[in-house]
Amino acid sequence: MIRWGIIGLGNIALRFAKSLSYSNEGKLYAIASRTKEKRDEFYDKYNCEKVYENYNELLRDEEVDAVYIALPHGFHKHWSIEALKHKKAVLCEKPVGINSEEMKEIKKEAVLNNTFFMEAMKTRFVPIISDIKRMIRNKEIGDITAIEANFCNNVENIKPGSYLLDKDQGGALLDVGIYPLSFVMDMIDSQVKSVKSYMDINESGVDSYFKAILSFEDGVIGTVEGAIDRNKERTAIIRGTKGWMEIPMYNRPNKAVVNLNSGKSYTIEKDIEFDDMYAEIKEVHNCLKESKLESDYLTLNESIRVMEVLDRIRMNAE
Structure with a gap:
């Protein structure tokens, strides 16, 4: 059973937790948020085992196998890298960062720590x-x-x-x-x-x-x-x-x-099986069972490739 932690408890995290509840291969184990109301809402709804006020405390929890990062875009790179340093498999909400350079830094950390990383671009797995x-x-x-x-x-x-x-x-x-x-x-x-x-x-x-x-x-x-x-x-x-x-x-x-x-x-x-987020969670579980460092359907380099074009759209805009 893959034990998940969630960092950031907005609406997308609520949807993720619901999707995860359909799986027999993973479960919600821990949550982390700096907002008490959000922590209380999540705990009341999903009764997870651990509730943290601090993101680093969740990452230090040795029982956590994988982390779903559901923070605003500007925090994706930092907390993805922190999770990878703690050898936690990472599913990070899209976009994976602000620009392609951030995704390149994430890839470097994933390879360095021999740890799985995937962008949560759910459409690829429907x-x-x-x-x-x-x-x-x-x-x-x-x-x-x-x-x-x-x-x-x-x-x-x-x-x-x-x-x-x-x-x-x-x-x-x-x-x-x-x-x-x-x-x-x-x-x-x-x-x-x-x-x-x-x-x-x-x-x-x-x-x-x-x-x-x-x-x-x-x-x-x-x-x-x-x-x-x-x-x-x-x-x-x-x-x-x-x-x-x-x-x-x-x-x-x-x-x-x-x-x-x-x-x-x-x-x-x-x-669609259960809902539109379930397939990406299933893909993470399959990859972890096979000890893969990335998904064949959304590789680290593919996330970089997409972000490089996003950079060009921004740079060339009239």
């Missing part, structure tokens, strides 16, 4: 994703020419002091842009040749909206879009020479609609 990638490899819609995905959400009533409005760690690109970017790069087996991007900057000095055009070396054009100030239907479109594929709610999909140029149309469906 069951139907492997079917979609197989259809692309089999050229069921021909050679891929373009792919587009967005994550546009109007976040209302953002509290003053929220990390979303922090110039160092806030904004749409880091908070939601990582979803369409990681999805597009998962579907295209090629390097990004050039990046053109645009951003709207709000009164807090963070990007409230962005759009980027990625040109891949194999000729595919990727379009990614994200916002915290406007809504848009969350759909991914993959276009090929023989037709196109539409994936509703691509960040947690359970179906894909294929439309061929011949006029034929069909739908593939595959249920």
Whole structure:
């Protein structure tokens, strides 16, 4: 049984704890938060064995096997590295850091300590994703020419002091842009040749909206879009020479609609097991059972690759 600790007890941590409760291979053992109300809420709901006010105390607990880091983006690198130094397997919420250099530092520490690390990019592990990638490899819609995905959400009533409005760690690109970017790069087996991007900057000095055009070396054009100030239907479109594929709610999909140029149309469906976070937890458990240092489906280098393109979107933005 893999004993988990959670560092940071916001809403995403509550969702993680619920997903973990479905597993027979892992359990919530310890939690850590500097906020008493959050500690009390978690303990009342999940009755974990250990409750810590201090993150380092949790990391020093020899009974903890793996740590889920659910802190704001700006704290991901520091606490991932601290956990790795304590030889705790790490699942860190996305984005894995503020930039690619932070992810490179995390990789260095994971290798140095011979300890597992994975970014919690849940979409990569949703069951139907492997079917979609197989259809692309089999050229069921021909050679891929373009792919587009967005994550546009109007976040209302953002509290003053929220990390979303922090110039160092806030904004749409880091908070939601990582979803369409990681999805597009998962579907295209090629390097990004050039990046053109645009951003709207709000009164807090963070990007409230962005759009980027990625040109891949194999000729595919990727379009990614994200916002915290406007809504848009969350759909991914993959276009090929023989037709196109539409994936509703691509960040947690359970179906894909294929439309061929011949006029034929069909739908593939595959249920999500329990919920959209369960599959990534299952992947961590499988990797730890096999003594792996990284997931084959989201390697350390792949997290670096995605973050490098995120850096270029930010750097090139008009």
